[in-house]
Structure formats: C-alpha cells, structure tokens
Amino acid sequence: MQDDVIVSVAYWGLLISTIGLAALGTIARRYKYMGYDRSGFAWPRFTLVEGDVRDGLAARGTFAVLTLVPLTGWIIALVAYSKSRIALWNSPVPLSDGFISSRVAAIQAACEGQPCFRMHPIDGVPPFAMQWFSYLNDPALLVLSVYAVYVWARWMRPALKS
Secondary structure, three states: OOHHHHHHHHHHHHHHHHHHHHHHHHHHHHHHOOOOOOOOOOOOOOHHHHOOOOOHHHHHHHHHHHHHHHHHHHHHHHHHHOOOOOEEOOOOOOOOOOHHHHHHHHHHOOOOOOOOEEOOOOOOOOOOOOEOOOOOHHHHHHHHHHHHHHHHHHHHHHHHHO
16 A cells, blocks of 8 residues: 555544544543442443443453454554654645654745645555645544543552552
8 A cells, every 4th residue: 555545544444433532541540430349340231241240350461352452553553653644735745854854844835725735745646645634534543542541540549559
C-alpha cells in the first residue's frame, strides 16, 4: 500500500481505537461505582459468556479480549501514524523531515487557499492522503488519548494500591 494511504488509514484507525478505548474506560469507571456486587473483578457481567454464576476466568478472558483488541489496534495505528509528515497540498516533499517539526512548519506556513496541507507528501498515485487541519486532527487524537489513559488509570488505581 502506498505511504499516503497508510497514513490516512492509520489516522482513522487511531481515532476509532482511541474512541473505543475511551468508551470502554468510561463504562468501566461508571460500573465501578454503581453499587453492584463486585467481588474480585469490577467489570460488568458478561451474561452471554458467564451465565448466572460469576466466572472469574471468563470475566478476565472476555475483558482481555475486549480491551486488547482496540489497544493493539491503537498501538499499530500510532506507529504507522508517527511516520506521517505534513506537506503542502500539491507538494511531493514534506515541510520538514520530523513528525513534530513538520507540524510546527505547517502551523507557521501561510495558507493561501483551501486545501492547504496533506498528512503525507503526494506520491502521484491516487487515492491521496487526507487533508491535515492543524487545530483539529492531532489535538483531537491527543485529547482523546489523554482521556482514555485517565479513565483507565482511575479504574486501575485501587488495584495498583494493593
């Protein structure tokens, strides 16, 4: 697959995985304080898997699958997205060679008309990478990632104290 398509797919994969992890963390946090019997494992009962009796192995196994799939997707997408460089819309070269330095250069560059920037330099083969919006793409990922880490850290805090 061409580089600019990989970057676009990685961005959307990262965004979707981050939303999934944040949603799962929010569910875990809310359930923890709902007052149900949480003997040993503070996660909602997986009734389709566990049945009437709480099965710790099934609960932990299902929990691992439900959280490791989006976490693995998030890590893979983050690695692929970290290779992105911001370029002018019709340029075959990035504004700078680094992930952060290309973004700083894009913020400092003047934009005369839309579209201004793309997430990866054009390689001449369609489809091309999507447009990069300096105040939307990366900050949205950052805020969602910080929120996901926050809710999971808050959920795991009692386990880390013991």
